[in-house]
Amino acid sequence: xxKQIRLKAVIFYSxxxxxxxxxxxxxxxxxxxxxxxxxxNKLDKITATQKIAPQRLFVNVWRxxxxxxxxxxxxxxxxxxxxxxxxxxxxTMEDANVAINTMLTSLNDPYTKFLMTELYTKxxxxxxxxxxxxxxxxxxSGDNIxxxxxxxxxxxxxxQILPGDTVISINGKxxxxxxxxxxxxxxxxxxxxxxxxxxxxxxxxxxxxxxxSEISIKTMEYKILPDNISIITLATIMGDKAIKDFLQIxxxxxxxxxxxxxxxxxxGGILSNAIEMANYMxxxxxxxxxxxxxNNKLQIYASNENIFKKKNVIILVNxxxxxAAEILAGTxxxxxxxxxxGENTYGKNSIQQVIPMSNNTGLILTSNKYxxxxxxxxxxxxxxxxxxIRDIKLKxxxxxxxxxxxxxxxxxxxxxxxxxxxxxx
Numbered sequence: 220x221x222k223q224i225r226l227k228a229v230i231f232y233s234x235x236x237x238x239x240x241x242x243x244x245x246x247x248x249x250x251x252x253x254x255x256x257x258x259x260n261k262l263d264k265i266t267a268t269q270k271i272a273p274q275r276l277f278v279n280v281w282r283x284x285x286x287x288x289x290x291x292x293x294x295x296x297x298x299x300x301x302x303x304x305x306x307x308x309x310x311t312m313e314d315a316n317v318a319i320n321t322m323l324t325s326l327n328d329p330y331t332k333f334l335m336t337e338l339y340t341k342x343x344x345x346x347x348x349x350x351x352x353x354x355x356x357x358x359x360s361g362d363n364i365x366x367x368x369x370x371x372x373x374x375x376x377x378x379q380i381l382p383g384d385t386v387i388s389i390n391g392k393x394x395x396x397x398x399x400x401x402x403x404x405x406x407x408x409x410x411x412x413x414x415x416x417x418x419x420x421x422x423x424x425x426x427x428x429x430x431x432s433e434i435s436i437k438t439m440e441y442k443i444l445p446d447n448i449s450i451i452t453l454a455t456i457m458g459d460k461a462i463k464d465f466l467q468i469x470x471x472x473x474x475x476x477x478x479x480x481x482x483x484x485x486x487g488g489i490l491s492n493a494i495e496m497a498n499y500m501x502x503x504x505x506x507x508x509x510x511x512x513x514n515n516k517l518q519i520y521a522s523n524e525n526i527f528k529k530k531n532v533i534i535l536v537n538x539x540x541x542x543a544a545e546i547l548a549g550t551x552x553x554x555x556x557x558x559x560x561g562e563n564t565y566g567k568n569s570i571q572q573v574i575p576m577s578n579n580t581g582l583i584l585t586s587n588k589y590x591x592x593x594x595x596x597x598x599x600x601x602x603x604x605x606x607x608i609r610d611i612k613l614k615x616x617x618x619x620x621x622x623x624x625x626x627x628x629x630x631x632x633x634x635x636x637x638x639x640x641x642x643x644x
Contacts (some may be wrong), residue, residue, distance in 0.1 A: 269577050269578075270577065270578055271577045271578060273309050273310065273311055273312050273314060273315035273578075274306060274309045274315070275577075276312075276315050276319075276576060276577055276578060276580065277305060277306065277309050277315045277318055277319055278302065278306065279576060279577070280319050280322075280323075280333060280576065280582055281298070281301060281302050281319075281322065283574060283582060283584065284298070284322075284323065284326075284331075284582075284584060285298050287512075287572070287584060287586050288326065288331070288512070288584060288585065288586065289510075289511065289512050289569065289585050289586055289587055289588060290326070290512065291512045291513060293325075293326065294325060294326045294327050294328075296325060301318075301321075301322040301325070305318040305321075305322070312335075312578065316333065316335055319333040320332065320333050328569075328585050330567075330569055330571050330583065330585050331571070331583060331584050331585050332582075332583050333576075333580065333581075333582055333583075334580060334581045334582070334583065335580055336578075336579040336580060339579065339580055339581035340579070351431060351432070351433050351434070352373075352431055352434065353373060353374045353375045353378075353414055353416075353429040353430075353431055353432075354369055354370035354372075354373020354374055354375040354376060354434050355368075355369060355370075355373075355375045355380060356368040356369070356370070356484075357386065362394065362395035363385055363386075363394070363395075364385070364386040364394045365383065365384070365385055365386075366380060366381065366382050366383060366384040366385075366386065366418075367382060367484060367539065368382055368484050369381065369382065370434055370437075371437050372434070372437075373432075373434045374429040374430055374431065374432055375429060378427045378428075378429050379427075380416075380418065380427060380429075381420065382612060383420070383612070384418045384419070384420050384425075385418065385419040385420070386416060386417070386418055387417040387418060387419055387424070388416070388417045389414060389415070389416055389417075390414065390415050391415065412430055412431050413428055413429070413430055413431070414428070414429050414430075414431060415427070415428050416428075416429065437454060438453070438454055438455050438456070438457065438458050438460065438461050438464055439451060439452060439453045439454060439461070439464055439465065439468060440452050440454075440468075441468045441471065441472055443471075443472060443475060444628070446628075446631075446632055446635070447475050447476045447477070447635070448475060448476070448477045448478075448479065448628060448631050448632070448635075449472035449475040449477070449478050449479070450478075450479045450481060450624075451468055451469075451472065451478060451479070451480050451481065452481040453465075453480060453481065453482055453485055453544070453547075454484070454485060455485060455486065455487075455488050456485065456487060456488030456489060456492045456493050456496070456543040456544060456547070457488035457489060457492075458488070458489075458492075461488070461489070461492045461496075462492060462495050462496065465496050465499070466499060466526070469499065469500075469526060469527060470526070473526075473527070473528045474528070475530065476530055476531065476635055477530060477531040477532075477533065477631040477634065477635060478530055478531070478532055478533070479533045479534075479535065479624075479627050479628070479631060480532065480533070480534045480535065480547075480548075480551070480557075481535045481624070482534060482535060482536050482540045482544045482547065482548055483535050483536060483537040483539065483540060483561065483610060483623070484537065484539045484540070485539070485540055485541070485544035486539060486541050486542065486544070486565075487541045487542025487543035487544050487545070487567070488542070488543045488544075489543065490543055490546070490570055490589075492543065493543035493544070493546045493547050494506055494507070494519060494546070496547055497521065497546070497547060497550045497551065497554075498521045498522060498524055499524055499525065499526050499527060500525060500526075500527040500551065500555065501521035501525055501527075501550070501554050501555070502521060502523055502525050503520055503521055503522070503523050504520065504521055504550075504554040504592065505518060505519070505520050505521075505550075505554075505592040506519045506520065506521055506546075506550050506592065507519050507546055507549075507550060507589045507590065507591060507592065508589065508590040508592075508594075509570070509587050509588070509589050509590075510587060510588050510589070510590060511586065511587045512586075531558075531631065531634050531635070532551060532555050532556070532557035532558070533557065533558045533560060533627050533630065533631055534548050534551060534552070534557050534558070534559050534560070535560055535561050535623055535624065535627055536548055536559060536560070536561040536562065536564050536602065536604060537561050537562045537564075537610040537623075538562050538563060538564065538565060538601075538610075539565060540561075540564040540565060540601075540602075541564065541565035541566075541567045542565070542567045544564075545564050545565065545566075545567065545568075545597060545601070545602055546589060546591075548564065548602055549591040549592075549595070549597070549602055550591065550592055552602070553591060553592045553593055554592065558605050558606070558630070559602060559603075559604040559605045559606075560604055560605065560606045560608055560623065560626065560627050560630070561604050561606075561607070561608055561610060561623055562604065562607065562608070562609060562610055563600070563601040563602065563603055563604065564597070564601035564602040565601055566597050566598055566599045566600050566601035567597075567598070568588045568589050568590070568596060568597050568598045569585045569587070569588050569598075570585065570586060570587040570588060570589060571583050571584060571585050571586065572584050572586045606626075606630070608622070608623050608626055609623075610623050611623070
């Protein structure tokens with residue numbers, strides 16, 4: 220009888236305890252619902268095409284940055300001050316744009332930015348490796364715009380615009396008057412289909428009229444030289460097709476004795492693409508470490524899906540080799556003993572998310588940073604080449620001579636010649 224009573228007591232108190240746990244959990248849930256940020260998180264399951272009030276958009280960006288920006292100190296400032304300063308004064312989308320960009324500028328991070336509809340649309344096109352424009356990629360130096368590269372099969376290439384050309388004016392307007400120094404491919408520099416460009420080349424003034432069109436960016440190409448050397452040029456690591464194209468090219472060039480990867484002017488791309496490319500060339504070595512806020516580290520190793528036949532690897536880099544391209548160059552140098560030829564790379568170790576926001580806008584936010592396998596942090600210093608060669612291209616009106624590539628081919632031939640002599644001995 221006593222045992223039965225005790226059993227009932229255990230059951231009773233167990234039920235009470237369970238009920239208490241449920242009540243506590245319910246209380247915690249209600250407490251979260253009373254927190255506005257939590258409520259916004261629930262309500263923000265929306266698409267970029269949905270329209271919300273400019274005030275609300277500002278708060279959403281403020282909150283996402285506070286919760287996910289890589290530096291939890293927010294550049295050593297009180298992040299709440301921006302909400303207090305702007306929230307009551309925002310009435311229009313232009314107000315929100317100014318407030319958000321001013322707030323993000325305080326992070327002193329050139330890669331974190333808010334994009335209104337036009338620039339956000341172009342950012343998505345670039346990620347998809349498709350753009351609408353004339354096909355010029357440039358560097359802005361002071362008031363000058365220098366042509367850095369010309370996309371294949373673009374209006375600029377057909378118009379015989381060459382890397383190194385200095386742009387003087389666009390549609391009659393001096394380039395120094397354009398405020399947006401980050402504009403790519405001249406997309407937003409003309410509302411019309413035709414773009415009139417005045418250039419300076421070898422002290423000569425040249426005028427071109429180009430018709431804008433949709434350009435499919437060629438991510439990579441290859442060629443096999445008679446000397447058993449293959450060259451793979453990776454223009455970008457963007458696009459959904461990048462991995463498929465990379466695997467196909469690796470298989471087509473696998474039987475050559477030396478491979479030259481040309482990563483010059485490769486501004487990077489999608490992090491996962493760089494990791495997957497390295498994964499197909501390594502066994503189980505470390506590719507990179509990823510650090511998030513709070514110094515949390517994720518070590519990423521190759522998963523033994525290697526299809527790459529062992530061979531000499533040479534990598535060409537220059538000052539514009541950046542981000543995901545630096546990951547690929549760095550991990551192949553450390554794990555395969557790749558020889559790096561060229562200039563110090565750009566030195567960008569931060570990782571950005573492209574976050575769709577409401578009202579057809581987007582947020583690019585630095586959320587992590589990467590460290591190379593040996594623990595090297597290349598931020599602002601880049602990868603130092605094994606053999607330093609300036610990236611000089613001697614150009615004429617219709618063609619150019621690539622001195623760095625010629626030197627790389629010469630080195631590749633010498634390496635193979637020494638290996639052959641060693642085999643004979």
